[in-house]
Amino acid sequence: MLHKNTVRPFMKPPEEAKRNLVRQWVNKAEEDFLLAEHLVEEDSWFKSAIGFHLQQSAEKYLKALLVYYQIEFPKKHDIGELLDIIAQKDAPLAKTLENSIDLNPYAVEHRYPGAYSQLTEKEVKAALKLAQKVRKIIKTILKIAK
Numbered sequence: 001m002l003h004k005n006t007v008r009p010f011m012k013p014p015e016e017a018k019r020n021l022v023r024q025w026v027n028k029a030e031e032d033f034l035l036a037e038h039l040v041e042e043d044s045w046f047k048s049a050i051g052f053h054l055q056q057s058a059e060k061y062l063k064a065l066l067v068y069y070q071i072e073f074p075k076k077h078d079i080g081e082l083l084d085i086i087a088q089k090d091a092p093l094a095k096t097l098e099n100s101i102d103l104n105p106y107a108v109e110h111r112y113p114g115a116y117s118q119l120t121e122k123e124v125k126a127a128l129k130l131a132q133k134v135r136k137i138i139k140t141i142l143k144i145a146k
Helices: 014-041 047-069 079-089 091-096 098-106 121-141
Strands: none
Touching (some): 014 047, 047 079, 047 098, 047 121, 079 091, 079 098, 091 098, 098 121
């Protein structure tokens, strides 16, 4: 018989499970960010893909933060909606990151033919700065080294 304070080997303590899930979100965010950064450094002509991965990186970092705060979030690609949720916990942070909403069109609209044209070099650089800001601030909050 197990002692009542004994944790079964297959069950993780809640804090460890939370840390693991946060780490998974951060790893996915890093994957998107580092791929986009690599494409920028290579002067890739895949500008829409760069925008997409930068938006995804920022979105996943915001979701990692919400997991850290243990706040549920919708399964949507809307940075503004995520920031609204974050604002309930930390309004100054949400305000600091509000311009990252500019990444939203890169999640879907720029990936399909139609009203949006190919991203310009200037737009890519601006998107990279926004994603870098989200990445740096959230990694600092989560105390994750570069």
